[in-house]
Amino acid sequence: MSTSPTRVFAARLAGLPVFDPAGDQVGKVRDLVVALRTGKQQPRVLGLVVEVFGRRSIFVPMTRVTHIDSSQVITTGLVNMRRFEQRSTETLVFGQMLDRKVSVKDTGVEGTVYDVAMEQARSRDWVLSKVALQEGSKRFGRKGQTHVVDWADVEGFTLPDETQGATHLLAALVEMRPADLANVIHDLPSKRRGEVAAALNDERLADVLEEMSEEDQVEILGNLDNERAADILEEMSPDDAADLIRELPPETAEQLLELMEPEEAEDVRRLMSYEERTAGGMMTTEPVxxxxxxxxxxxxxxxxxxxxxxxxxxxxxxxxxxxxxxxxxxxxxxxxxxxxxxxxxxxxxxxxxxxxxxxxxxxxxxxxxxxxxxxxxxxxxxxxxxxxxxxxxxxxxxxxxxxxxxxxxxxxxxxxxxx
The missing domain is CATH 3.10.580.10 (CBS-domain)
Structure with missing residues (x-):
């Protein structure tokens, strides 16, 4: 591997372009895949989730990565172009580790993970070596103290976290276009998808839902309370909202339409009165x-x-x-x-x-x-x-x-x- 920084913080990799040796861009970094290990063993970084052109996520093993810095990742060799599918033994750094509640063993300090650092071990494997965490704020409007500690000194990554948020994950992905963020959310575990959806504001979530498959749309909307689901539908373009409501059980659809603002609901109902695969069924009621x-x-x-x-x-x-x-x-x-x-x-x-x-x-x-x-x-x-x-x-x-x-x-x- 050519010269790379000895330590790389993961959040800085989000969205970095990935190039081949000829200098042609092949995609962007969307996540890191690691394998957690027992005891004090540092997790091994297995590879990168890279979004290639065409909005498809693939897995690039770290053995194919020849250089990493603050502006780019360079790979070599043949990369398998099959869509990335997470295995049960794998953990996503952005998708599942950021925003997790952990504690420092010796001091008892508790905080939320906002970044992790990886570096190359003597074996040439990349491993997670440091954890950056932020304590909860004791004063309103102020951020809590931050700490960067060794991986071995932290506990809490292997325990179920029922209160995991999505603040730092979204901070790492903040500049993504809705279509790209929809692709990232699609690849997350179901529980994490719900946490990310809960953390997005209504307008952003509506934009992302419009770029998702109907199956993902129905799942995410179904995990929201009816009041917020109705607010999201109001933020969506009427034609996309009508398409989504058509996929819901009739009773649920009617409940959401009743909760929407009357004018917004009227537009959606009018679109739903047309056959879906017609000009009326796919038109927007909001042209200039x-x-x-x-x-x-x-x-x-x-x-x-x-x-x-x-x-x-x-x-x-x-x-x-x-x-x-x-x-x-x-x-x-x-x-x-x-x-x-x-x-x-x-x-x-x-x-x-x-x-x-x-x-x-x-x-x-x-x-x-x-x-x-x-x-x-x-x-x-x-x-x-x-x-x-x-x-x-x-x-x-x-x-x-x-x-x-x-x-x-x-x-x-x-x-x-x-x-």
Missing amino acids: ILPPDATVADALALVRNAELTPSLAALVYVCRAPLEPPTGRLIGVAHIQRLLREPPSTLVGAVLDTDMETLRPTATLEDVARHLATYNLVAAPVVDEDGHLLGAVAVDDLLDHLLPENWRDRPSRGGLLRA
Whole structure:
């Protein structure tokens, strides 16, 4: 192995790029896998969980790691590209060790693990050598004292921890995109998934749920109390919330809809009234909608919203009042490229595409796919028989329904990655 730091703290590895010897990035570090051992023996670091492109987690043995520093990990040889599946004898550092309550044997100091350090033993194996823990705060608003102690001086890792939180795990993963965090949570043990979900705020959890398989969504939502589950559904986009509620037992679904804000529940109920694999069933009821006397500046201000997907930000739908779906009559759409070429004071009613073909809510998946492909669109309006805008269907929602149901969990093609 080439020169590496003698000691590496695990939290600094979260999200680090993993490169092959040629300098090509093959993925990012998502966790470390260790084997706990009896007595005072330091846990052996077996390898890294690496997310490769395609949002799939694989296992990279430490024997394939040639260099580690604060900015990168370099590997060599053949890496097995099968999806990582944790064995019963393995423990995840981020997923299961951070936030655990432990104590120092000699002093009796108790605290929460916020990091661990690994280093190479004489055998060339990597082992966990140090534990960083934080005492509980005795004064409101202040953090407790921190300690870095030898592994052999700490006890509590092998005992069940019924009160394990997720604060330090989430701190290590804070910059992850929702889709990446969803992938990490999917690979955690069931109990830990629930702890992480409990620690996420409503908006973040809603974003992550939208990127999960239906099976994971139902499990996580089912472990929340009904009040919080309803709050999460309100934070989700109506079409994703409707898809999730369809997977719940009817009695549970109705309870959650009753707990939601009436306007939010109304949008979801309307979407659920359409067949799932139709334009109406997969459209969003929250596209960018403006009246014809709004200006180009107004339109550009709305499409700058970072929460909009690129496909929904590509079109502004101009309608008569009311402006909440179902709106007044759809007059036309304004394309973002056209808006960028116009003076900010120009009225959007003057730059409309009034010839765009619309979709009916009963249009099938094939109809929607053909429509978007024919007109080179990333989104399209869905209207009723009177021309009122009901919502918009986007290409990303179409792909979600065209791909196999378990596409998020399926590995891409290829067995081995040469690193």
